Amino acid sequence: MESYKIVLVGAGRVATQLGKALVTAGYPVLQVYSRTEASAMALANSLAEHSNFPVEGTTSLVDIRKDADLYIVALKDSALQELVPALVQGRSQGLFVHTAGSIPMDIWKGLTPRYGVFYPMQTFSKWRSIDFETVPFFLEADSAADLQCLRTVAEHLGSKVYEVSSEQRKYLHIAAVFACNFANHMYALSAELLAKQGLPFETMLALVDETARKVHELSPVEAQTGPAVRYDQNVIQRHLEMLSDEPLMQELYEKVSQSIHCLGGRKHEEMPD
């Protein structure tokens, strides 16, 4: 792996977690680009601590190394689109990949010969380390050889690898929005309701954990519980009245209940109520 030189473009959460995993797996991450000096240096220094290779930080696009084998671009969507032309310039021998699930592979097309997508499906925190052995990678590349390259890297991180098209990946991303962002928002609304009653959100944690564990064994539709799946109108009506001073929450309660009832109701389990 020594000859497999990597440049990280970006120093946010994805770049940070991925960079740490790459150096831990023995890959030479030789450079970190970020728009701000502070974040470029912070990540470069942090990676250097775990690496056998020096790691340079830079804020200058033209100073990005020209001799890397793999450029991993982990930027916000808007910055990614904007920087692509400058990134590829004079680096046509390198393989360029982005980590953004919702951006098609074609953003690279016609601008550089070797490109792909290296999308780790996880929610990344600045403070929490991610165990990449549990993180699936969704890969796409313009050539079979480069796809194999990306597969090798992801598998070295211990990750499960899926090859998907840009079209499939768009739906993966929206599926992740539902399973992660929107599920978390349901926790947030729960916390809001509890706070008004002077109750801590920790009272929900056993329930949150069990809800997540169940879908390892049952499909989410089979695991669905609660008044909506049974269409218990008494409970639903009472809950809607209780939410009358929270119009948006009330509307969400009603819509989600309808949606549960539409999707499910075939097989279900029960919730204490």
Added chain:
Amino acid sequence: MESYKIVLVGAGRVATQLGKALVTAGYPVLQVYSRTEASAMALANSLAEHSNFPVEGTTSLVDIRKDADLYIVALKDSALQELVPALVQGRSQGLFVHTAGSIPMDIWKGLTPRYGVFYPMQTFSKWRSIDFETVPFFLEADSAADLQCLRTVAEHLGSKVYEVSSEQRKYLHIAAVFACNFANHMYALSAELLAKQGLPFETMLALVDETARKVHELSPVEAQTGPAVRYDQNVIQRHLEMLSDEPLMQELYEKVSQSIHCLGGRKHEEMPD
């Protein structure tokens, strides 16, 4: 605990899991009532296997023992309301409690002298055993002595105990609907989207687990990630267009995104996109 005789009214998922935990903790559960012979006997026999006491099954309300100390009523809401008068008849020395989170304690008032609520906050499956050490109990009773009784039993199961009013418990139940039922439905919608692309829901499990784990350390609002919290209109608009053949899912996407944006945006983390 030998003298602390318990009757279980109901043989559904809550009664089953609670009954098993009670006999395992050494409590004499002497009788199980259910409307159907098969479920009364199935639970009675299953409990007898783990108990030092015989466990009887009955389908007759009048045959419910008159000498129990504690009657734990774990029935569906509608059945509970209907059966209360017949249950208490001639059993005025016993302590009656129900396990239903959304039903006020007052359903017992004026009908029997000793009553309360014994509400375990968890989503119960028929097949999955529940570790009651992780399950919070929310208790309420008409007298301090009976509240202490219930506290003793719950603590013997290893559970964390909270005393709450009927008013607070109503909100607890609706908070649980959000944190469990609605979060699970977000998984279900995610699975739907994936299935249409020929992708398995297992691709989401690392994300589901990490989303649940994060709220042990951060508040859900702090843990919120994704396009909505950043209000990334490009991504949101693209996602809404992708959902155009799923009007209910599309509407939910829009409403949940609005709600995330309203509630959060103060502190947030990032999701790869």
